[in-house]
Amino acid sequence: MSQPATSIRPAGFAQTARQDVWWAQPLLVFIGLSAFLVYATWAGIQGDHYYSGNYLSPFYSPVLFGTYSHRWLSAAEPGWWPEWLRWSPAFLIIWAPAGFRLTCYYYRGAYYKAFWADPPSCTVGEPRKHYRGERSFPLIIQNIHRYFLYLALCFILILGHDVWDALWFADPATGKQVFGIGVGTLVLATNVVLIAGYTFGCHSLRHLVGGYLDRLSEAPVRKQVYSCVSCFNRRHMGWAWPSLFFVAFADLYVRLCSMGIVTDWRIF
DSSP states (O other), rough: OOOOOOOOOOOOOOSSSSSSTTTHHHHHHHHHHHHHHHHHHHHHHHOOEEEEEEOOOOOOOOOOBBHHHHHHSBSSTTSOOOOTTTTOOOGGGGGHHHHHHHHHHHHHHHHHHHOOOOOOSSOOOOOOOOOOOSSSSGGGGGGGGHHHHHHHHHHHHHHHHHHHHTTEEEETTTTEEOOOOOOHHHHHHHHHHHHHHHHHHHHHHHIIIIIOOOOOOGOOHHHHHHHHHHHHHHHHHHHHHHHHHHHHHHHHHHHHHHTSSSSBOOOO
């Protein structure tokens, strides 16, 4: 005897048999990501107060064109920059770390739920009838995540060098650079640690170091590296959020120091 067709798909948007507060997590994700996007956009557009002495905001690192003493190229605004577009040194580099997070497997799952309810949560009805996935434009572009990973690894080295610069201060008496540690040094160092923990847990990095091998046991070095990346990967969400908010805090701290609102305390 034939059985009637059944479906576990909820009947309509936000329809579900769940009794818990399933909407709390996507709501918090929406608020958290929105707050970061608003601040990061504002901070990137400013084009000013992005460094204080030997401290450089991670939103602007590396400075290719700008007044920062450790800039890579020139202090002047590039001549090819469009006159109708506001200039900021952040515009030349912020797209790389932003692209890495935007295409991240964890963040994709988070903001798909929070921003366009795809789905809003497990076993909760969506505002659409068909699932398209990431096989067509524009979401197929998410597949370039592995290439943003290569850039993200480079940025860890660059931000690490910024911490090195943050260890050297100008002596008021002699004008020479002397070794020291300030609160800003610790802020920038913590930022690098959090970003490295998030990056080293990347799913694409896990595949790159050994995920494509059939027998990891035959490559002992790869096996150790794969296990290390897997350890970070298991806590990927735990690294993603602190690193996201702390990079904004690091920019805010440098900005407040540059504006004279906060005085950096030298530990020694």
